[in-house]
Amino acid sequence: MSDDTSVGPRLLGPADVRRLAAELGLRPTKSLGQNFVIDPNTVRRIVRVAGVGPDDVVVEVGPGLGSLTLALLPVVRRVVAVEVDRLLAGRLPATVSAYAPAVAGRLEVVPADALRVRSLPGPPPTAMVANLPYNVSVPVLLHLLEAFPSLSRVLVMVQKEVADRLAAPPGSRTYGVPSVKAAWYATVSPAGAVGRNVFWPAPNVDSGLVLLERRPSPLSADRAAVFAVVDAAFAQRRKTLRAALSGWAGSAAAAEAALTEAGIDPRTRGEQLTVGDFARIATAGTSIGS
Missing domain, CATH: 1.10.8.100 (rRNA adenine dimethylase, C-terminal domain)
Structure with missing residues (x-):
């Protein structure tokens, strides 16, 4: 597969995000955990840390206005974007066509609730890279790891407190149910901090990146x-x-x-x-x- 990174897709900055939101009449809602990334360097960093490449079929949950989607498309084989907000799902293909026309054919948008998805169009996904909605981040992560055994690598951006819990080792203060259940599927490690100023609107908390690398389930237990x-x-x-x-x-x-x-x-x-x-x-x- 040819690498279209040389084509230089435009990434979304603060003015782009606000303009797209205004065109859609969109007011980010707390109930859907909508905080849009407005910093191109942050999405480039996420893609780099995720370690995905030209053979990967990537699931992105909650693509929103397309900030991370635009950074992923030139690097991977295909992006399947699962978006519960029908307005955003409907607009995403046009945004990608405008900002990254050379790789727009690699995008598939699935308008659905990620917590209910058990199958996706096309080849099985090999990786998941997502800025997960804070209010459902752990349930979504665990559901998709269970539903798609083909996911070998996952990088998610979540609330810092959640990131700490997911990557916590036994015996630590933050070790609990999310830590153990995530460890059932994967080796889990912290992958960096993300400040609140890279989002619009800015959340009241910092965020963190968590990397999960699939491994065999422990023993033969159910x-x-x-x-x-x-x-x-x-x-x-x-x-x-x-x-x-x-x-x-x-x-x-x-x-x-x-x-x-x-x-x-x-x-x-x-x-x-x-x-x-x-x-x-x-x-x-x-x-x-x-």
């Missing part, structure tokens, strides 16, 4: 069974696992038996365990209950 253990363990995170998992196991004694079989001290708390530990507990619970 994902739903493992996630049930994780949810139970962190629902009462101040309690020992023997107490926190008593409802999941049916009794404190049954929870202790499953923990012991999994090689976990029943006095441990959930924030000390890796995703592999949770997988062993789920497997032990299944064998004890059968």
Whole structure:
């Protein structure tokens, strides 16, 4: 495939974003988590850190006015942009045609809620790169990782607090349900900070980049069974696992038996365990209950 980066697609700056929004009569809504990137250097950085290339089919969730889309299209094979706002979804192809005509054919827009998408047109996606709406960032990320096993690499921009939680290691203050569930699918690492001044309107919080690189699921445990253990363990995170998992196991004694079989001290708390530990507990619970 030829690389059209030499054609030099125009990227959206502050004036472009405001003009496009005005043409659409758009007022960014907090309910949809709409904060549009107005800094070309930020979207170039995101594409660079994502490590995507000419063989990648990239899913972009919430493309908005197209800031990141325009930076991705010259670099990758195809961008499938999933946008819940019908007004924005309808306008995106025209914006891409105007700003990056040489690569406009690489864009496919899917007007849909990313939380409900389970199939996409064209070849299976290999990567996801997105500025995720803050209010649904973790559910969207986990849903798409589950729905599309072909995703081998993911770079998302999320609220800094969420970025910290996703990449937190066991034993840290921010380690919790998102950390463990993301680790089920991938190796997760922080990939940089993003200030609030690169957005319009500027959010009240800073953002962070998180890189996820797909790896095999731990052990042969069932994902739903493992996630049930994780949810139970962190629902009462101040309690020992023997107490926190008593409802999941049916009794404190049954929870202790499953923990012991999994090689976990029943006095441990959930924030000390890796995703592999949770997988062993789920497997032990299944064998004890059968």
